Amino acid sequence: MKFRIVTESCCDLPYSVLENEHVHVIPMVVTVDGKEYIDDSGKTFNSQWLMEEVQAGKPASTSQVNVGSYLEMFKSLIKEDSTPVIYLGFSSGLSGSFNNAMTAVNMLEDEYINVPITLVDTKQASLGEGLLVDKLVSLRNEGKTVEEAVAVIKQLSKRVQSWVTVDDLKHLERGGRVSKTAAAVGTLINIKPILIVTEEGKLESNSKTRGRKKAITKIADETRTNISVADTDKIFIAYAGDLEAAEVVKEKLSDLNVPIEMYPMGPTIACHTGFGGLAVFSIRK
Structure with a gap:
């Protein structure tokens, strides 16, 4: 060693x-x-x-x-x-x-x-x-x-791509990532944010969708579009309580022929996403 x-x-x-x-x-x-x-x-x-x-x-x-x-x-x-x-x-x-x-x-x-x-x-x-x-x-x-x-x-x-979504905007509001007004309006019209980790290592908003199903599809599609299959030994999926959502993402990416491992999201991030936080990690092109 x-x-x-x-x-x-x-x-x-x-x-x-x-x-x-x-x-x-x-x-x-x-x-x-x-x-x-x-x-x-x-x-x-x-x-x-x-x-x-x-x-x-x-x-x-x-x-x-x-x-x-x-x-x-x-x-x-x-x-x-x-x-x-x-x-x-x-x-x-x-x-x-x-x-x-x-x-x-x-x-x-x-x-x-x-x-x-x-x-x-x-x-x-x-x-x-x-x-x-x-x-x-x-x-x-x-x-x-x-x-x-x-x-x-x-x-x-520098090439790790992180595609993240949350199901409850109130947790992002508590963390100061969205305003109280934006959280209230977003919750009302069922907005689900798509977040990424930047090259500086910060969590930032990338886009948004309407509805949980579209958000799950979005993070899977973005992973597929940008992944370097040759450089990704494994795709990792982190989930905060919602194993079923993680299974959906895994199924959507299963044809890439890259091993996929799913684990519960630890408290360091899950405390900020709340139940339903979901993230997909791989190496981008």
Whole structure:
């Protein structure tokens, strides 16, 4: 093994996959109705339960990973042996977590002579980040060096396409992404936004449709139109509570002959989309 891999639970890959592939995971903290829970990638935390709580009107939020959590993880790895570490981080355009990771490494460099940790801002969220973690696992298993693997990941991170829709505009309103008036009017006339993650790693509106069915079709069609089948090892679908919608998207893309994996959307994004959040990730042309 030429390097170790570290990421956060907001990559939305399940605990079973991360554990099996020896990926070190820093958990996010989720607050539901004033009580804190640890997002351990599904080992004990239940994403479906979270969506039920959100549907019941319980306030839910996540907070960025603090410097101490990064210090604890990074220090434990570099003290164990000299194997290099590659950390794939949640988009700096959506969270301050990556900046905290940089601060932690700077602090370690004041303490240790050798800190073999490479930080990569994926500029992605949810399974968009997970897609890159999955690719990095493959590169590690193929015996690539840190330099070779990081070069591939940085190139691919610019080409991850994320097509996202939500079913409830109220959650976007709470997050400040749409105004109260726009949310009220949009809800009244059944508008469903189509969102993307930009190259800067920010979540932005791309277009809108009228009705859930058209929104689901839209994100599947956009994925199909822009995908590079040759460069996409897997298509990932993240869903917030609505497995049936994810199955519809999977069926619409099944003829591409690219493996498709579906996982529950973790709380970092699902808290902002609410029940019915749906996202498709692949590599674009």
